[in-house]
Amino acid sequence: MGSQSELTIASYDTGKSPTWCPGCGDFGIWISLKNALVKMGLGPDDVFLVYGIGCHGNMYSWMKTYACEGLHGRTLPVAQGIKLANHPLPVIIISGDGDGLGEGGNHFIHAAKRNPNVTVILHDNQLYSLTTGQASPTAKPGFKTKSTPEGVYDEPINPLTMSIAAGATYVARGFAGDAAYLTQLIVDAVNHKGFSLVDILQPCVTFDKIHTYAYYRQRVYRLDAEGYKPDNKATALAKAFEWGDRIPTGVFYQEEKPTSEDREAAIAELPLVAQPLEIPDIDSMLAEFI
Numbered sequence: 001m002g003s004q005s006e007l008t009i010a011s012y013d014t015g016k017s018p019t020w021c022p023g024c025g026d027f028g029i030w031i032s033l034k035n036a037l038v039k040m041g042l043g044p045d046d047v048f049l050v051y052g053i054g055c056h057g058n059m060y061s062w063m064k065t066y067a068c069e070g071l072h073g074r075t076l077p078v079a080q081g082i083k084l085a086n087h088p089l090p091v092i093i094i095s096g097d098g099d100g101l102g103e104g105g106n107h108f109i110h111a112a113k114r115n116p117n118v119t120v121i122l123h124d125n126q127l128y129s130l131t132t133g134q135a136s137p138t139a140k141p142g143f144k145t146k147s148t149p150e151g152v153y154d155e156p157i158n159p160l161t162m163s164i165a166a167g168a169t170y171v172a173r174g175f176a177g178d179a180a181y182l183t184q185l186i187v188d189a190v191n192h193k194g195f196s197l198v199d200i201l202q203p204c205v206t207f208d209k210i211h212t213y214a215y216y217r218q219r220v221y222r223l224d225a226e227g228y229k230p231d232n233k234a235t236a237l238a239k240a241f242e243w244g245d246r247i248p249t250g251v252f253y254q255e256e257k258p259t260s261e262d263r264e265a266a267i268a269e270l271p272l273v274a275q276p277l278e279i280p281d282i283d284s285m286l287a288e289f290i
């Protein structure tokens with residue numbers, strides 16, 4: 001692990017500057033992620049980031065850690081492969097609402113069900129922003145976008161209720177305009193052992209004039225300030241459906257459960273990367289199949 005005293009947010013600089021639009025919610029998420037890594041003492045060599053395709057995924061170019069950019073929607077298969085190969089390595093997924101819940105929706109449900117020890121940071125702007133502002137699966141009814149000029153008319157996917165129902169063991173929501181609290185939620189999510197989601201309300205300043213920083217600021221409140229306890233699925237689901245004049249943020253649900261790596265006998269003693277490559281007795285192994 002990197003030495004926390006030497007780490008600063010500058011430790012993750014690549015020398016490239018962000019190309020995000022000035023004011024994009026991605027900035028708040030990026031700074032919160034860097035703050036969280038510094039707080040946990042995870043330097044560029046101590047963590048693997050898997051990026052989706054979208055404005056969020058462009059972070060790959062200005063964030064120095066072990067990392068890869070997957071195909072659009074395929075962050076979770078890649079992340080689970082990395083976790084199987086080297087399960088002590090923290091793996092964080094930088095995904096979008098389109099990437100993670102549209103193209104990658106099926107992977108998302110099955111990853112939540114398996115409970116690998118990975119964290120999904122979901123940049124939830126209700127839009128496909130990189131492709132210039134089409135409605136994403138989380139777009140709310142009535143929202144007018146390039147692809148829905150009369151307003152969205154179908155039901156949105158709710159990342160929180162979907163994750164809780166599918167079996168995720170840490171489910172939280174943050175706001176890109178509150179970096180201090182978002183940092184805390186990311187630290188908690190990465191420290192949680194199991195599949196963790198931080199769904200992040202993220203204003204898109206270019207393609208969305210409705211869900212602005214002011215819009216969210218007037219509505220968001222913290223569950224923990226109201227004595228909420230995240231230990232009951234039914235209560236968590238009810239809270240996760242709350243959306244309107246008041247929008248809850250914080251930890252909706254958390255439970256301890258064996259991870260997919262815990263259940264994998266082949267890596268019980270040693271991570272796969274630390275295991276010897278040679279096959280001890282190839283002839284007797286082959287004889288089983290002949």
Ligand SMILES: Cc1ncc(C[n+]2csc(CCOP(=O)(O)OP(=O)(O)O)c2C)c(N)n1
Pocket residue numbers: 052053054055056057072095096097098099100103123125127128129130131136
């Ligand atoms: C298989 C495939 N389909 C479609 C695209 C085009 N595409 C690139 S980014 C994107 C949407 C990104 O939306 P989201 O994940 O919400 O990211 P954001 O830009 O909002 O951060 C799409 C559809 C692609 N690159 N690959």
Ligand SMILES: [Mg+2]
Pocket residue numbers: 054096097098123124125126127128129136
């Ligand atoms: Mg998006």
